[in-house]
Amino acid sequence: MPREVRERQMLDAAVGAFARHGYQAASMDDIAEAAGVSKPLVYLYLKSKEELFTACVRREVGALIAAVREGTRERDIPADEQLWNGLRAFFAHTAARPDGVTVLYRARTQGEPFAREVAAMRVEVVSIVTLLLGQAAKDAGCDGELAEREVSGLAHALVGAAESLAEWSNARTDDAPSAKETAATLMNFCWAGLENLMKGHRWMPAPRVH
Amino acid sequence: MPREVRERQMLDAAVGAFARHGYQAASMDDIAEAAGVSKPLVYLYLKSKEELFTACVRREVGALIAAVREGTRERDIPADEQLWNGLRAFFAHTAARPDGVTVLYRARTQGEPFAREVAAMRVEVVSIVTLLLGQAAKDAGCDGELAEREVSGLAHALVGAAESLAEWSNARTDDAPSAKETAATLMNFCWAGLENLMKGHRWMPAPRVH
Known part of the structure; x- marks a missing residue:
């Protein structure tokens, strides 16, 4: 063999x-x-066991990044559909490889040298999402400086939300939602907010008299 | 002394x-x-060093939970304002205690027995947010079964997003956003989406011909 x-x-x-x-x-x-x-x-x-675990982590990191890159390959479509494609690719991957997701989670909480492999992956996923949101903001006519800082924050929020949802979804032993359902939950959670933000409509607390 | x-x-x-x-x-x-x-x-x-670190982690966990509980104490106001209060309390706390946040992050990635202290805190924060979103969904007339499952997913998404944003915001050495700015970023990110969802308006991919 x-x-x-x-x-x-x-x-x-x-x-x-x-x-x-x-x-x-x-x-x-x-x-x-x-x-x-x-x-x-x-x-x-x-x-050694350490090198074996590192090899597992690297393989799962590579597979996850490849899935997200593949899912967001099509760039010539509206921003919400690009995001939808990326989220579906992400959750389809995490649903299909629950053990891989668990290994990444374990690596992140296992201390060095493993945690840094997952941290590097996270930086890469955030940069894919930042590009995507940045393009959407530019298309919507947001201006440079402010948009750039906020886009970076939004990308971190989105990646944190997706990570947390993937763990939640994989931890459900019965009646686990499908990858598409989980992607739709996150899309519902954020898209209307993101879309408004791109158009310059912000959420404001209602004026109240105490 | x-x-x-x-x-x-x-x-x-x-x-x-x-x-x-x-x-x-x-x-x-x-x-x-x-x-x-x-x-x-x-x-x-x-x-021992282990007990000293554990004591630090427990103190910072307690302080963060107390800040979030205090921020969401007022329950007799609209759901978006409750969420806004909770987010401001969370980010004000994480901005005021950057070392505490870093210790929680280090504990989570340090392996056992430390990681489980942070995991338990996370469960508690998720349960506060789940209650809040559940109440909002009930007020908006969402029906039981479906709402309960989706609310749990949304709570995990929101907590993951907040966590990720707090780390991002604290890692910025120059020009760091204020706690209120970061809370507003997250509120803008999610509230319009959440509000639509409570009302039964869902995001749908546009029908397209390929």
Whole structure:
């Protein structure tokens, strides 16, 4: 069997084990058994538990970024549809790879050197969303300076919301919403607000006499 | 000097040191010096570096929850104003205690037993927001079953967005937005969407011919 196939099997087994048991509790014995290989072969290919976990995290980071990039490839359509495409791609990916999402969550909360891999991924996703919102703001005629700062804040808000929703949705064991439902929840949550904002209509507290 | 005053000084010094240097790199020597006490006294009061960090995390968790509860105390006002009050309270708190926010962030990414303290806090904040949105949905006449599930998703989206914005805002070294600006950004981001959703108006992708 070619090396890359063996390695993929090991990573599949490892992602499953790390997702179920966490970094500390997952055992190299179980991972080798689930991959159908000997433990020495796992060590030969992936060196150590730390390198194996890092390889899992990098693979899942790469897969998630690729899914979001693919989902937002079409740029010649209205901004809300671009966002809708991106959100559907994101939630379809996180629903299809729940163990991968759990591994990313575990890596983020596991301390260094793992947390920084997830932090770097987050920076990349935020930059995709920032570009998208920035283009939408420009199309809507928002002016430079202010828009740029606010767009950056909005992109962080959106990514934080999506992350939190993906974890929530994957944690539901019964009656979990579909990826499309979750994407629609977030779109409903934010689009009307974003659209108004692009047009310069802001939310204001009602004047009240206390 | 009474014990609680001494302890507060130690925790203040420790929160500063853990925020600046991280859990691993912060030294008990520096913390004792910054608190103006001897290192044996720090160990006498707080036992170990792990217990000292846990005490810092618990204090900052308690302070943040108290700020949000206080901000959302007034329940006899429109839902958007309740949310606005809660967001302002949250961002005012995170802006006033940047080191506390950093300690919570570090705890979340530091592995167990610290990450679970922050996870528990998050559950509590989500439940405050869920109650608030649930009340708003009920007032707007949304029907039970569907609303309950979606409200839970929306609460997670909102908390994730707020968390992400607080980190973004605190990471800006120059020209950082005020707490009120950040709260307004998030309110603008979501309120129009939420309001439409409560009224049963949903975002829909425009029908297109490909």
